[in-house]
Amino acid sequence: MGQSGSDGPRGSALLTSSFAEDPAYAGLIRRFIAGMPERIREIECAVDASDVDRLRVVAHQLKGAAPGYGFETIGAAAGAVEAGIEGHAPASIEHVRDDVRVLIERCRSTLPGQGANAA
């Protein structure tokens, strides 16, 4: 069940779903990964616009859904972003900049050709 790939700060090997061997998930995982660039863009836009509310919603949803596709570490990273925002009132992007970086790296490492190997 373990996920392959390290989550080191400077790029990483390809992150694959823990359900990758389950044929029932093949199509689901493919579509989930296909949506990844859009999800990353959404996170980056929220950060650029200092839109904490938007960032929290995206993180909240990823926390809930990514593990269902077998990407538990993405769910955990998204949970950290959400918790970081909720732990500060009023929250600002600055409070979660590191957590967001980890989240984006993990999202990006699901994309073939985006990991350290390709860099």
Add this chain to the structure above:
Amino acid sequence: MTPQTSHSGQDVPARVLVIDDCVDLHRLLKVRLGAEGYEMIEAVGGEDGLMRARRDTPDVVLLDLEMPGLDGFEVLRALKEDPRLQDVPVIVLSGLDSPGDKVTAFDLGAIDFVGKPFDMAELRARVRSALKISSLMRMLEQRAQLDGLTGLWNRAYFETQWANEAKRARRHDHPLSLAIVDIDRFKDVNDSYGHPAGDAVIQGLARLFQRELRGSDIACRYGGEEFALVMPETSPSSALALCERIREEFGALSWPRHPGRGVTFSCGIAGARGGVPVDPADWVEIADSNLYAAKRSGRDRSIMTDLTPEPGIRQAS
């Protein structure tokens, strides 16, 4: 309507309504729960979810809490306030997982609470369990409203349904009729041929009602040998014609336990061709007094009162 023992969930696939603002989650559940044979309905927000629930009456709802617009708590409250939807089990599926959120969800009527992220096998098991519980609840509720001897609705059911039908007919200015039927000299049957013979007569008449009444009619065992027939969208004259047909059929039946002794019934009818300002209890009393008039004037007959403004009394025998 005569009682049904089967219910949804047997031959028809159960309908699962997912209300969640996360598209990834819909995609996942559609495939993974859809594979279980459920009919999946998607709503991406609270307003949409309520609309779909009202339109499609699902068998179970999976409800997210955190959504823009109408949130999950508000949707849950609205579902539980809707008489048609309040018994639909709602499983809250949420990333909010503080004890306070859980308590609120259960207090508002959720049947279960599953935190996000969730394990798919566990969610599937919880959906199955919610469907099973709600089907057992339905069965219990229905059984409490059924008469054991005949399988018709019982008096308790009659009381609530009659009040509802009377209210509806008045509001929409629709026809409605009520008949009260009593088997003639029933005590004689019991005394002469024994209680099993009496039971057979009661069951025979119940079968006749089940065969002759339409789907929208409600046949109830009102008391020992007394029955009440609620006939929505039926004018008093149509109700009279129907009861007369049943009365003639019943009188012509031959009974295996007493082949030489036929049985008859008397019937009191009160109905209206449109909405009338008559209290439901008074309405029952009018039908009842017609029944006693039928008894007094020789039995084996129906007496009807048309409650629509120019009232008239007609007798048939």
